[in-house]
């Protein structure tokens with residue numbers, strides 16, 4: 882399964898590696914250590930707000946979804962699962978550029 886590809890070394894990126902601790906502002910390829918950034922935040926923001934909207938609907942409409950904060954725990958852990966599944970799209974080679982800022 883692909884989780885994004887480095888534009889320099891073409892190796893697969895690992896979205897939960899320590900090189901991603903500054904994500905999404907800047908991050909490093911876990912293979913060749915080149916500093917990268919997203920050229921477009923649109924896929925990430927789309928996923929982010931889409932997911933929050935979906936979870937708000939679930940917590941609002943599913944009875945007892947938020948008992949003992951379970952809804953919150955569920956949506957937070959689900960967030961990382963969905964992010965991992967979609968990372969191949971968000972970290973697509975065409976959506977990554979070399980870091981230009983400082």
Ligand SMILES: [Zn+2]
Nearest residue numbers: 887890910913
């Ligand atoms: Zn690389």
